[in-house]
Amino acid sequence: MSADLIPSLIHLTGMLLLAAALAIIASPQLFACIRLYAAHSFLLAATTILVACHEGVTHLWIPALLTLLLKVIVIPQVFFRMIRRLGIRREVESYINIPFSLILAVALLFLSFYGTAHLPGLSGVEEREFIPMAAATVFWGMLMMATRKKALTQIVGLLLMENGLFLMAITLTSGMPLLVELGIFFDVLVGVIIMGVFVFKIRDAFEGIDVDDLTVLKG
Amino acid sequence: MILNLLIVPLIAALFCQISPTIKVNRFSFVAGALASAVLGWRAVFFSSFEKTVFAMGGKLLMDPLSAVFVLLIVSVGLLSVVYGAGYLFREDSGISFPKLRRYTCFFHLFLFTMLLTVLSNNLGIMWIAIEGTTLASAFLVNVDDKKSSIEAAWKYLILCTVGIALALFGIILVYYSAVSGAAGESKDSLNWTFLLEHARQLNPEVMKLAFIFILVGYGTKAGLAPFHSWLPDAHSQAPSPVSALLSGVLLSCATLGILRFHLLTQAATGSLFSSHLLVFFGILSVAVAVPFILEQADYKRLFAYSSVEHMGLVVTGIGFGSPLAIYGAIFHVIVHAFNKSLLFFSCGHLLYHFETKEIKKVRGILRTRPFLGVIFFLGTMAITGLPPFGTFVSEFMILSGGFSAHRWAACGILLFLLVFIFAGFLRHASRMTFGESSASGHSQKNLWMDGVLLAGMVLILVMGFYLPSPLHQLIQKASVIAGGVSS
Numbered sequence: 001m002s003a004d005l006i007p008s009l010i011h012l013t014g015m016l017l018l019a020a021a022l023a024i025i026a027s028p029q030l031f032a033c034i035r036l037y038a039a040h041s042f043l044l045a046a047t048t049i050l051v052a053c054h055e056g057v058t059h060l061w062i063p064a065l066l067t068l069l070l071k072v073i074v075i076p077q078v079f080f081r082m083i084r085r086l087g088i089r090r091e092v093e094s095y096i097n098i099p100f101s102l103i104l105a106v107a108l109l110f111l112s113f114y115g116t117a118h119l120p121g122l123s124g125v126e127e128r129e130f131i132p133m134a135a136a137t138v139f140w141g142m143l144m145m146a147t148r149k150k151a152l153t154q155i156v157g158l159l160l161m162e163n164g165l166f167l168m169a170i171t172l173t174s175g176m177p178l179l180v181e182l183g184i185f186f187d188v189l190v191g192v193i194i195m196g197v198f199v200f201k202i203r204d205a206f207e208g209i210d211v212d213d214l215t216v217l218k219g
Numbered sequence: 220m221i222l223n224l225l226i227v228p229l230i231a232a233l234f235c236q237i238s239p240t241i242k243v244n245r246f247s248f249v250a251g252a253l254a255s256a257v258l259g260w261r262a263v264f265f266s267s268f269e270k271t272v273f274a275m276g277g278k279l280l281m282d283p284l285s286a287v288f289v290l291l292i293v294s295v296g297l298l299s300v301v302y303g304a305g306y307l308f309r310e311d312s313g314i315s316f317p318k319l320r321r322y323t324c325f326f327h328l329f330l331f332t333m334l335l336t337v338l339s340n341n342l343g344i345m346w347i348a349i350e351g352t353t354l355a356s357a358f359l360v361n362v363d364d365k366k367s368s369i370e371a372a373w374k375y376l377i378l379c380t381v382g383i384a385l386a387l388f389g390i391i392l393v394y395y396s397a398v399s400g401a402a403g404e405s406k407d408s409l410n411w412t413f414l415l416e417h418a419r420q421l422n423p424e425v426m427k428l429a430f431i432f433i434l435v436g437y438g439t440k441a442g443l444a445p446f447h448s449w450l451p452d453a454h455s456q457a458p459s460p461v462s463a464l465l466s467g468v469l470l471s472c473a474t475l476g477i478l479r480f481h482l483l484t485q486a487a488t489g490s491l492f493s494s495h496l497l498v499f500f501g502i503l504s505v506a507v508a509v510p511f512i513l514e515q516a517d518y519k520r521l522f523a524y525s526s527v528e529h530m531g532l533v534v535t536g537i538g539f540g541s542p543l544a545i546y547g548a549i550f551h552v553i554v555h556a557f558n559k560s561l562l563f564f565s566c567g568h569l570l571y572h573f574e575t576k577e578i579k580k581v582r583g584i585l586r587t588r589p590f591l592g593v594i595f596f597l598g599t600m601a602i603t604g605l606p607p608f609g610t611f612v613s614e615f616m617i618l619s620g621g622f623s624a625h626r627w628a629a630c631g632i633l634l635f636l637l638v639f640i641f642a643g644f645l646r647h648a649s650r651m652t653f654g655e656s657s658a659s660g661h662s663q664k665n666l667w668m669d670g671v672l673l674a675g676m677v678l679i680l681v682m683g684f685y686l687p688s689p690l691h692q693l694i695q696k697a698s699v700i701a702g703g704v705s706s
Contacts, residue, residue: 138384138385138388141384142381154377158377158384161381165388165391173391173394173395173399179341180341184343184346184347186347187351187354190354194354198372201369202369204364205365205366205369206369216366216367217451217456
């Protein structure tokens with residue numbers, strides 16, 4: 001096994017992560033969107049393990065395994081069950097159409113490469129490459145939250161943002177301290193559960209989960 | 220000491236959740252808050268703060284700055300709990316027992332997360348706690364499952380979670396600049412005290428970028444304009460005791476997060492970069508609040524926008540950076556917490572007696588409910604900064620601190636805006652208080668609720684001209700910390 005196999009694998013997973021995130025934005029079906037999120041999380045776990053091997057940071061294994069368990073298996077299953085119980089249409093509905101969201105996404109990618117290009121204090125190719133990628137993932141998550149109509153797709157956008165932040169933490173600093181990492185996982189899980197409860201409440205009160213019905217409060 | 224303070228609300232939450240009858244529930248709700256308050260007061264006033272107290276291997280700390288916030292959380296928490304014990308537990312409230320149980324449980328969890336926020340030294344734990352406050356209070360904003368409450372709670376959840384995600388981005392950058400810099404990687408790398416000691420070794424450019432993300436992130440939670448859009452919705456839809464806590468304490472806790480990062484950035488860059496940003500967003504918040512206060516139709520939203528204004532004032536005071544302005548800002552946090560919670564409590568009374576949130580349908584409070592009328596009018600005048608109340612003193616300090624720091628333009632704009640806000644409040648409050656009465660709702664009195672109103676009124680009046688010396692010393696020490704290394 002050559003010495004630079006792991007770094008090049010990290011590059012590969014990085015590219016795949018970017019592709020998976022774009023695919024989430026591009027997918028017109030709710031189910032596909034969630035499967036792609038699971039794939040994105042799987043790649044994230046793979047990147048984490050590669051970084052753990054490369055840098056010899058053993059405590060990264062725990063967040064990696066938790067990512068596999070929670071974001072690849074548990075959270076997608078929660079989503080699938082919610083979609084079935086909600087009995088909603090399976091298409092992703094958006095204020096702007098998908099080609100246009102992709103154009104915006106690419107623009108945001110350029111913006112994050114441009115914005116971080118002159119940041120001093122960043123050394124190493126990995127950091128120069130992963131910071132803009134992580135930032136772009138965060139922006140894409142925000143894009144999804146801003147433009148999608150369904151409450152469920154907004155949650156997916158939030159999770160995408162969180163994945164971007166996680167990617168940044170592991171590539172930039174080999175992960176945050178373990179206690180903090182665990183706390184963030186806990187918050188994400190509780191957050192998804194509470195938002196799930198609210199999705200049902202919205203469905204019961206507004207007879208649908210389109211957030212553009214939420215216009216009672218003004219001024 | 221710190222751990223006791225954190226465990227009590229958790230135990231109270233557990234007891235509230237498992238209580239079998241409504242009476243036991245109410246008892247554990249109030250007893251838990253009382254126990255937290257007694258522990259909190261003891262921790263704040265019976266420790267000398269000659270040196271900062273740490274717990275959990277330095278991850279938690281209690282310095283004078285966090286002591287001020289502990290004092291607020293437990294005191295306003297106790298007032299809100301007692302008020303809630305009258306307001307939500309009355310027979311005709313229409314809230315079922317399971318919902319009350321959920322409410323009381325989450326209320327104590329909310330208190331726990333806020334205490335954890337102000338007591339954490341580790342910036343990551345502080346982030347987790349602030350995200351926790353959002354999650355714990357979402358169910359408090361929506362108690363009655365009405366359309367408008369669900370909408371408010373959803374917006375609150377989504378906007379604050381996005382904001383806080385951006386703050387995490389900033390924290391990762393701070394951690395990066397600590398780990399990659401000369402300070403090196405250690406288990407303390409994310410501790411605020413450690414970072415402040417090694418601030419010179421942090422990369423200034425990265426810290427500036429991090430501060431922008433933190434300001435946007437925690438600023439969302441603190442209700443700074445233009446990230447405040449969740450705030451009026453959540454504050455107007457939540458039950459009054461929850462609005463009191465959200466507005467009086469939660470916003471300030473998020474401001475403490477901004478303050479801690481501001482001190483780090485100031486020390487690392489040695490420039491006024493973060494101060495200028497704070498002054499800018501502070502004044503912007505005050506300015507944004509003005510039109511909404513002048514032309515407001517809903518009295519709870521009126522006070523919600525007033526919170527945007529007051530958080531703006533606090534942040535501006537911190538940004539001015541002179542010792543007097545910082546003392547004023549911290550004092551303002553305290554008086555605002557008591558004054559604004561008093562006003563939201565009286566909103567609870569108004570809703571109970573008049574059964575409407577519309578300003579134009581509430582007329583002549585003084586005629587039928589003299590007690591409420593007097594307190595509502597005086598409380599509203601107090602929040603605009605009229606003497607002899609506490610807010611007058613603190614706003615005066617912030618402004619004269621600003622003048623002594625030669626921020627003429629900023630202070631001038633602030634004074635100008637404050638006049639408009641005063642005019643808006645005077646118009647709304649005098650129309651609501653005087654004239655023919657339009658009361659239609661309930662008329663019986665509730666001792667719990669009236670007692671809280673009286674206590675709050677006495678507190679804000681007394682703070683206008685008399686500050687007990689332990690409290691003065693506490694604020695003094697806190698403002699030395701908040702002044703940073705430069706002053």
